[in-house]
Structures are given as C-alpha cells and as structure tokens.
Amino acid sequence: MAWSLAKLLEMMEAACKQMYSPCNYNDMELKLATAIYIISGNAALHALHNSVFAFPSCNTITHQIQEFQLHITVDKPQMINILDNIKTMFSYAPPGMKKVGITLSMDEITSDGRLCYLTESDEIAGLCEHTKYHIPSLRMGKNITIAHAICTAVKEEKIHIGQEIFFLESLDINGLNLYTGPNNEVQDLNYKHIFKSILVDCVVINKSLLALWFERLTHVDWSENPIFALLNLDADTLSEHIHALLSPKDAQDVPRAIKLLSLTADICNLDSSDFDPSELTTHHALCVFGVDLGTGL
Incomplete structure (x- = not known):
C-alpha cells in the first residue's frame, strides 16, 4: 500500500480508535479475490470488500493481477532494465524467429x-x-x-x-510505419477511424447527408417498439431514432447495421419527380451507393 507518512499516521490513529481494522490476508484469500475480480469484475470485488466478508480490495491484489512486472527507469535509460523488460515481455517468443519491426501505438x-x-x-x-x-x-x-x-x-x-x-525523441526506424502527422501521430489502421465520408459522382456521402434523406422515407419502423413508433412518430423522435441508427452505442449491433444498409438502399425508391437539379444529383449518387450496398446484402 503506497501511503505517505501523514496518511500512515492517520490510519494508525484510526486503528487505535477501532475505526479501521487492518487485515493480514493470506495467500488463499488473495487468490480467491483475484479469481472473483477476473470472473465477476471490479464491482463484485468492491461489494465483497465493503461487506462483512471484508475481501481484499482491488488495490491490494494489484500485484497479483499484473501480467508483467516491469522495471521502471527514473533517470536516464539503463541497459540492465531495458534488457530485463525485453526478457519479461518477449520470453514467450520461440527461438529462431526472424527480425521484424514493431510499431508502438499510443492513445491518450x-x-x-x-x-x-x-x-x-x-x-x-x-x-x-x-x-x-x-x-x-x-x-x-x-x-x-x-x-x-x-x-x-x-x-x-x-x-x-x-x-x-x-x-523524448521519435526514432527514425526503417521498416516501420513512418507516415506520421505533424505531432508524430500515426494513422489509425482501423477503417472506421479513417473513412469519414464517401465520394460518389462528386457528392460527399456522410452521416449528415444520410440523416437528411432518411427523413424522407415513409412507412419505416424507426423504433425497437413498433406500437410506440406508430403512436409517437413526431419530428424530434424521428431525429433521435435516425441518430441512434447512424451512431449506435454498440458498434457490434449486427441487426441495426443491416437495417442501416437496407434503408440506404431504399433511398433509390423515392419519387424524384419533384426534385430540383441539386437534389437529383444527390439522389443519383445515393442510388449508386444504395445499389452497391443492396447487392452486398
């Protein structure tokens, strides 16, 4: 437990007044708390820690759940610590592997x-x-x-x-991804973080454009509850449902993704007889995009 001297004195006084009861956990109790943390998560262990059972806290078992015990260098990098950390991190690698480059990605x-x-x-x-x-x-x-x-x-x-x-310094290592921005930021290779819009026939298709054209679709169940959708289909509710469809909380929601692709393809069925030239151009680009998505479905 990393306490300051003032905190240590405070806890000792609390223990003397029977307001704090220090625990000397044995190895079995630490392993049991670690198993509960791995299986049920932080919330379950926190509840057991504050219960009459007084399980070890998450801070107490931190050393138990750390996968790698790395050495910290507080001044200039020391070769002995670097070599020890390399052995700790890559001890699982079988011998005889060829030399490869490794890119370190950092995010906040x-x-x-x-x-x-x-x-x-x-x-x-x-x-x-x-x-x-x-x-x-x-x-x-x-x-x-x-x-x-x-x-x-x-x-x-x-x-x-x-x-x-x-x-402190960026390394110019040949063979690695050196296409960096002004602050040595490397592009994210996740396609969802790269493609913010699609250009079709000089028309930029993004979430804002799709939201505007989704509002023109009729006879669409925007809600998870069909009865609620029929009774409460106002402008605000429609905008909220479209926003939830285009920016879902769960990125792995497959049914919602299929619904998004299907509605994009349904834009082709809109009556274009009253469209102005600008709307016709946009509608044509959305039709090309929608047919492509519809074919994939």
Missing part, C-alpha cells in the same frame, strides 16, 4: 500524479523530466535528504509530479 495515455519508491533500485519515481536539472540523483541512500530536496523543489515549482507518459 496518462498516469496517476503521485510518487513511488522503487525498492529494487532504492530510487524515487514519478517526477517530471526536468528533475535531472535540479536534483542530480534520486537514490534515497541512508537518510531522507533526497526526500527533503524533492519536497522543496516541488513546492518552489522547479519540478512537478509527472502525469503524462511520453517519448
């Missing part, structure tokens, strides 16, 4: 803004990269001089507790 990675003590290297971790300019070493040693120096530097705002995980 943040960390808790707090310090921690590394018993393996006797160092304090969790500070920002500018610490090396103000504090030469983060090794504790035999006294708490370094702890006082860190506390003073943080209060004077010379350094701060780090909250982001980032790379």
Whole structure:
C-alpha cells in the first residue's frame, strides 16, 4: 500500500480508535479475490470488500493481477532494465524467429500524479523530466535528504509530479510505419477511424447527408417498439431514432447495421419527380451507393 507518512499516521490513529481494522490476508484469500475480480469484475470485488466478508480490495491484489512486472527507469535509460523488460515481455517468443519491426501505438495515455519508491533500485519515481536539472540523483541512500530536496523543489515549482507518459525523441526506424502527422501521430489502421465520408459522382456521402434523406422515407419502423413508433412518430423522435441508427452505442449491433444498409438502399425508391437539379444529383449518387450496398446484402 503506497501511503505517505501523514496518511500512515492517520490510519494508525484510526486503528487505535477501532475505526479501521487492518487485515493480514493470506495467500488463499488473495487468490480467491483475484479469481472473483477476473470472473465477476471490479464491482463484485468492491461489494465483497465493503461487506462483512471484508475481501481484499482491488488495490491490494494489484500485484497479483499484473501480467508483467516491469522495471521502471527514473533517470536516464539503463541497459540492465531495458534488457530485463525485453526478457519479461518477449520470453514467450520461440527461438529462431526472424527480425521484424514493431510499431508502438499510443492513445491518450496518462498516469496517476503521485510518487513511488522503487525498492529494487532504492530510487524515487514519478517526477517530471526536468528533475535531472535540479536534483542530480534520486537514490534515497541512508537518510531522507533526497526526500527533503524533492519536497522543496516541488513546492518552489522547479519540478512537478509527472502525469503524462511520453517519448523524448521519435526514432527514425526503417521498416516501420513512418507516415506520421505533424505531432508524430500515426494513422489509425482501423477503417472506421479513417473513412469519414464517401465520394460518389462528386457528392460527399456522410452521416449528415444520410440523416437528411432518411427523413424522407415513409412507412419505416424507426423504433425497437413498433406500437410506440406508430403512436409517437413526431419530428424530434424521428431525429433521435435516425441518430441512434447512424451512431449506435454498440458498434457490434449486427441487426441495426443491416437495417442501416437496407434503408440506404431504399433511398433509390423515392419519387424524384419533384426534385430540383441539386437534389437529383444527390439522389443519383445515393442510388449508386444504395445499389452497391443492396447487392452486398
């Protein structure tokens, strides 16, 4: 449990007043809590932790559920830690494999803004990269001089507790995906994150355009409840149903996806006798797109 001295004193006083009961869990209790966390999730374990059974909390079993125990480097990268982490992460790889490139993808990675003590290297971790300019070493040693120096530097705002995980330099490694943006951002290879619209006959087809033309369709059950749809088919409800169809909460909802494709194909059946030239051009592009989708169905 990573507590500060003030927090430790507070919990000791609470234990003396019988307001806090520390538990010394054995190995079987830790394994049982880990199994409950894996099978039933965080909510079930949290409920059992606050019940009369007093199961170990999620923080207590964190060490048990970590798949890899990696070494942290708080200063300049150390080769011994790098080699140890490589062995930990890729120990499962069979020998004799050919050399391949690996692309590391990052998306909104943040960390808790707090310090921690590394018993393996006797160092304090969790500070920002500018610490090396103000504090030469983060090794504790035999006294708490370094702890006082860190506390003073943080209060004077010379350094701060780090909250982001980032790379100092981008590596120009041949063979990897080097098509990056201005901030060294690599394109997402998931097609749903790449294609935002489709161009057919100089007409951009996207969600907004489909929503406008879906409103022209008649005799369509937009709701999961047909009776409710017939009794409450107003403009606001129709817009909500179309929005739910185009932006579903469950991306794996196959019936809803089939309904979306079918309605797109049904746009071809609209009466175009009263359309202006601009609407005719758009309708023709939607028909080409709809026929393509209808053929796939």
